Structures are given as structure tokens and as C-alpha cells.
Amino acid sequence: MITLFQLFKMIFGIIVAAFILYALLNYSGSYSVFQESGIKAKILNNFRETAQDVYYSGNAITYTDFSAYDFSGTRYEPLRNPPLIVSEAGEMDIWFPLFFVMGENVYIHRGSLDYKFWKFYFVEALPDMNIIFNPVDNTPDAWEIMQGIVELMPDTAGTERKIYFGLCDGDFYETNACGGKPCSRNDFLNAQSTFSATRFDKCTASLPQNSRLVVISSGCTQGYANSSICIIPSGSGVGNFYISGSPEKFIYRDSLDLLSAVLGGTEQDAFGKTQGEKFYEYKNRIFGERLKIASDITAKRSLLVTGRLNPDTESTDYYCRSVYISLEGITNQIKSLVSNRNYYTNTADQTNLKNLLEQAKLNYQELVNRGCEYQ
Amino acid sequence: MKTKNIKGQYSVLEYVFLSLFIIAIIIGLMFFLTIWSSIQFGAESMKTEWDRALWLGQYVQNIPLLVKETGMFDDGKLTALASMGPSKACEYLESLAGPDFFMELRILDGNETQINCTWQNYPDCNYWEFCKNTGKKKKKFYTLPVNVYRRIGFKLQETTTGRTDIGILKAGVY
Known part of the structure; x- marks a missing residue:
């Protein structure tokens, strides 16, 4: 015959056990989500550090950690200020030029545009693609257009x-x-x-x-x-x-x-904007910002150096001065052109910029040829 | 009868206390795990700040806007940047490296006097400082040896040639 106390123990035991089970399940669920988010944040952080290393060194590398978890919800928002990698684990800012396409294994490679007086480095982090x-x-x-595009891509032969x-x-x-x-x-x-x-x-x-x-x-x-x-x-x-x-x-x-x-x-986002359009705008924004600084510094440096060179017409410095003065004029024009944030939306400005960059490149090369500047 | 009742009540209380004790242990364990995770998270973000300071030290040595080649600053570029004024120079640098950033570069030329490089005194100077914020304490930074290319290195009779000096870079975050 079951006693009242035994009945109490049974009912109380069931209530307490149910409570403990519920609390444990609930907590372990939250805890595992928290832990997973932490690991994902760490993986993304490692990715950024690896991409930064590639930016410094120019040595390409494959990053494989994305294959460990599901990163399908992760996206790159290059038009945010600063650009962000957004995931459920949080947001991560990116301060160097990066073109990132998410994939399980991404190949990280550095490319560059060389204008002689300044180099624009950028990092591509790309999954397998055709x-x-x-x-x-x-x-x-x-064919020249195709060649130009292909030359900026990584060579994955042997990897x-x-x-x-x-x-x-x-x-x-x-x-x-x-x-x-x-x-x-x-x-x-x-x-x-x-x-x-x-x-x-x-x-x-x-x-x-x-x-x-x-x-x-x-x-x-x-x-x-x-x-x-x-x-x-x-x-x-x-x-x-x-x-x-x-x-x-x-x-x-x-x-x-x-x-x-x-x-x-x-691929379009929720507002109908394609990622290609975003990358194109991002490229021109970051390129414009950096070119503005580079041209400003180059113009001032040219003037600074010219003032310290030997003005004597017999001196070898004399041959540098005229080219420095020309470079200063061109880079000042470049600076004022790219000071307009929308410089890339106008064909005339783009043509003008292309010509100016070409002239600046030639001027700088001339300085190198005359022994006035380094390569 | 009365003794049996009291004994029965003690048994019930014993049982209730035991249950509460188990629950308290479980809650304590949860609390401990949560605190532990928070500490780990805090340590991670502290590490991230140090990582950023190190990154800044490496980054400024690699951006072509300031250097001749990796690890070698160009004194002409630095002075050109400094001559734009502290706020514009810092605005430029922060657009490249993010906020709360500072950098200092001192050339080890044997001169005990620190001479800020300006438009007027270039190249007879040995120090550049960017993004100075007197209101904030320099929190985390690294001090790194670097090379500095000096465009007006030697003024010879006919020409002016470059030279390379050794300097100390201090870069970090407020």
C-alpha cells in the first residue's frame, strides 16, 4: 500500500526532475549556440588576419576554416562605412581593399594596379569558380579586356x-x-x-x-x-x-x-541591388579615397623635394626639377578630380582621370630614368 | 503518534532541502559557465585590441602611400603628410586604418633633440607624429624598428642623393 509520503515524494520528484531537465536543456541549447557563435567569430577573425597578412606580404594562401561550420548566412557588405563582414556571430570591419566571395575554401591573393608614383594593392578572397x-x-x-581581367586573378595551378x-x-x-x-x-x-x-x-x-x-x-x-x-x-x-x-x-x-x-x-540583395554593382562602387570609392591621398602626398612631396634640389643649371638636379614640377601639377589635377566622390559615374571624368594617371606614370618613370626617384 | 508526525515532517523537509540543494548546484554550475564564457570573451576582445595595435604597426609599414618599399618609410611622404596639418593628416590616416589610432616615428640619428619635421625644416629633422590626442592615454602600442629613406640624404656639389636611416616606429590605439 503506497503511503501519503511516498506519493508526495513521487509527485515532488517528478516536478523537480521536470524543472531540472527543462532548465538544463534550455541552458545547454543557449550555451551551445553561444559557443558556436564564439567559434564562428574566431574563424572570421582568423580569416581577416590571414587576409591582412596576404595584403602585407603578397603571398597567396588557401583558407579552409569556413568548411568547419555553416557560414551560409555570412555576407560581405562593402558599401558600409567601414566595409563589414556580417554574420550571426557579429560584424567585423575591414580596413584594407578586399573583394570577398564566401565559400567553403577560399583562395586569398593580392593583386595590384601600378601607377609608378603609387601602387593600389587589393586582396581577393575567392572560392573555387569558373x-x-x-x-x-x-x-x-x-581580347585585351579579357586579358586585363584574367591578369588580375590568381593562378591556382599547382594548388x-x-x-x-x-x-x-x-x-x-x-x-x-x-x-x-x-x-x-x-x-x-x-x-x-x-x-x-x-x-x-x-x-x-x-x-x-x-x-x-x-x-x-x-x-x-x-x-x-x-x-x-x-x-x-x-x-x-x-x-x-x-x-x-x-x-x-x-x-x-x-x-x-x-x-x-x-x-x-x-545575385541581388533584398533591395534589388546586385553584389556586382556593390563591388564596383566599392572599388571606385576605396580607389578614389586612396588615390586622393596618394596624389595629395605626391604633389606636396614633389614640391618639397624640388625646393631642396640644386637649382644650378649645370647640376644634375636641374633635370629632376622640371619633371617634379610637372608631376606636382598632374597629381594636383588628379586630386581635385577624385575629390568628387562620384567621379566614376561620368565618362568625361573617367577619360580625363585615365589620361592623367597615364601622364603621372610617365612622369614618375622619367624621374626614375633620370635617377631622381626610386622604382 | 506526535513523534511519528514530526519524524514524517522532517523527512518531507529533508527531501525538499535535498531537491533545493541539487537545484542550487545546477544553477551555480550554469552561473559559473556563463561567467567563464564572459571572461573568455573579455580576454578575447582584449587580445583583439592588441592584435589591432600590432596590425597597425605592420599596416603603416606596408601602405604604399607612406613607404618606399615594405618596412621602409619615405621621409618626403611623411613630411608631405605632416605639412597638411595635424587634423587633415589624421583624417587621411584614419580613413586608411580606422579611428583611435596614432603613430610616431623617430629617426635614430644620434641627435638627442627631437625635431618635428615640417615644410620649413625638412630634411634637417628627425621626428613625425600623427593623430596625437592629448586628451587620451596611449593604451596599446608596439614599438618596432624600421628603415627610413631620406630623399635629400646627401647634398653633393652637383647632385642630391638619398640615404637610408634607422628609426623607431611607435603605432597603436588610444
Whole structure:
């Protein structure tokens, strides 16, 4: 016969056990989420440190830690000030030029644009991907555009990463175009002359995952080709391109303008803005900000040094002075041009900037040639 | 009968206290784990501040805006930047490296007097300081040896040539 005390113990025991079980389950659930967030934050922080090391050293590396957890909710917001990597573990600011596309394993590589008086370094952190060109206009200008884009990408030959380049012709996409194997950067650049003999039709092939389609055609308009970057070749080096999903017509001045749009791709955010458009704007903003500082410093430094050189016409310094004065004038013009934050939205400004940068480069090279400056 | 009742009540109380004791231990354990995680998190953020200070020290030695090559500052670039005035120079640097940042560079030229580099006294100077904030304590910084390329290194009769000096960089965060 069960006593009243035993009944009490049973009921009380059940209530206490249920409470403890509930509290423990609840706590362990929260604790594991907290711990996972901490580990994810650490992985992202390590990624930033690794990318920074690549920025300093120029030595490329593969970062594999993203494969340990699900980072599918992580996104890169380059247009925030400062740019952020946003994840459920928090936000992380980025202070160096970074083009980051999330993937399980990313290859981190440093590229640069060399203007002699100043170098613009940037870091690309990219997963395995295929960049597929469709040169509908098979002209030297079109091949020059492709070459410019490919040269800024990493060469993954000899590594486990697979960043490949290919060509699309109508409904046919050649996966093994370089001697029966996929083309890494250098393979593609070396094999260019054999490709350029072919006539290419507009690409309609179904492309592999993680592909970026780049169409080069003078017929590009908005909606000309789906899910692609469509570039109108230009002999002057300044031209227009379209990004599928973005209503605007963009202006390119250098290969990085195009590459940034290609890497960003055509995926849209909740507001309908494509990542390609964001990367393009980011590139021009950060490039403009840094160029403004570089040109300001170069102009002042040129003036500073000129004032300390020997003014005697017999002196070898004399040959430096005139070039320094010219460089000062050009870099001041560059500074005032890029002081307008929207400099990249105007074709005339872009053309002017391209010419000025070219002149500044030549001037600086002249200083190097005359022994007035370092390489 | 009365003794049996009291004994029964003691048993109930004993049971209740035992249960409360177990619950208290569990709550204590949770509390301990939470505090431990918070301490770990705090230590991590402290490490992040030191990491940032180290990063800044490395970063400024690598940005082409200030250097001739990695680890070698260009005195002309530094003086040009300093001549823009402290607020503009700092605005420029903070746009590159983030807020609450400072850097100092002293050339080890055997001169005990510290001479700030300006437009007027260049190249006869040995010190640059950027983002000085007298209201804040320099919290975390690293002191690193660096090279400094001096564009007006030697003034010879016919020409002016460069030279390289050794300097000490102090960079960190407030």
C-alpha cells in the first residue's frame, strides 16, 4: 500500500526532475549556440588576419576554416562605412581593399594596379569558380579586356583550388580548353592566341555552378544576356558595361572596374541591388579615397623635394626639377578630380582621370630614368 | 503518534532541502559557465585590441602611400603628410586604418633633440607624429624598428642623393 509520503515524494520528484531537465536543456541549447557563435567569430577573425597578412606580404594562401561550420548566412557588405563582414556571430570591419566571395575554401591573393608614383594593392578572397568569357566581338579590344581581367586573378595551378577560365560559344561550353584540362590563369593567357582564331556565338549553354559569365559585345544592352556581365569593348580603354539585374549602365576605366563587377556577380540583395554593382562602387570609392591621398602626398612631396634640389643649371638636379614640377601639377589635377566622390559615374571624368594617371606614370618613370626617384 | 508526525515532517523537509540543494548546484554550475564564457570573451576582445595595435604597426609599414618599399618609410611622404596639418593628416590616416589610432616615428640619428619635421625644416629633422590626442592615454602600442629613406640624404656639389636611416616606429590605439 503506497503511503501519503511516498506519493508526495513521487509527485515532488517528478516536478523537480521536470524543472531540472527543462532548465538544463534550455541552458545547454543557449550555451551551445553561444559557443558556436564564439567559434564562428574566431574563424572570421582568423580569416581577416590571414587576409591582412596576404595584403602585407603578397603571398597567396588557401583558407579552409569556413568548411568547419555553416557560414551560409555570412555576407560581405562593402558599401558600409567601414566595409563589414556580417554574420550571426557579429560584424567585423575591414580596413584594407578586399573583394570577398564566401565559400567553403577560399583562395586569398593580392593583386595590384601600378601607377609608378603609387601602387593600389587589393586582396581577393575567392572560392573555387569558373570565369567564362563569351567574346561575341572577336576583336583585339575584346581580347585585351579579357586579358586585363584574367591578369588580375590568381593562378591556382599547382594548388588544390580551382579558379578556372573558359570560353562559351553558342550552346557549347568548353571545360577543358587548355590541352585537355581546365585553364588556370597562366594557361589561359598562354593559349589566348589559339582561342582568338575562333568565331564565337552568343552564349546559351548551361554553365556549371559557381560560374561567372562575361559577354563582350558591342551589342550589349540591358537584358542582352542573362546572368552575366556584358561589356562593350572600347579602343580608348574607357567604356560601358551592364550587370544583369542592375538597371544602370556602368563605366569602366581599368580592368579592376570589370573584375570587381565579375566577382560580385548578379545575385541581388533584398533591395534589388546586385553584389556586382556593390563591388564596383566599392572599388571606385576605396580607389578614389586612396588615390586622393596618394596624389595629395605626391604633389606636396614633389614640391618639397624640388625646393631642396640644386637649382644650378649645370647640376644634375636641374633635370629632376622640371619633371617634379610637372608631376606636382598632374597629381594636383588628379586630386581635385577624385575629390568628387562620384567621379566614376561620368565618362568625361573617367577619360580625363585615365589620361592623367597615364601622364603621372610617365612622369614618375622619367624621374626614375633620370635617377631622381626610386622604382 | 506526535513523534511519528514530526519524524514524517522532517523527512518531507529533508527531501525538499535535498531537491533545493541539487537545484542550487545546477544553477551555480550554469552561473559559473556563463561567467567563464564572459571572461573568455573579455580576454578575447582584449587580445583583439592588441592584435589591432600590432596590425597597425605592420599596416603603416606596408601602405604604399607612406613607404618606399615594405618596412621602409619615405621621409618626403611623411613630411608631405605632416605639412597638411595635424587634423587633415589624421583624417587621411584614419580613413586608411580606422579611428583611435596614432603613430610616431623617430629617426635614430644620434641627435638627442627631437625635431618635428615640417615644410620649413625638412630634411634637417628627425621626428613625425600623427593623430596625437592629448586628451587620451596611449593604451596599446608596439614599438618596432624600421628603415627610413631620406630623399635629400646627401647634398653633393652637383647632385642630391638619398640615404637610408634607422628609426623607431611607435603605432597603436588610444
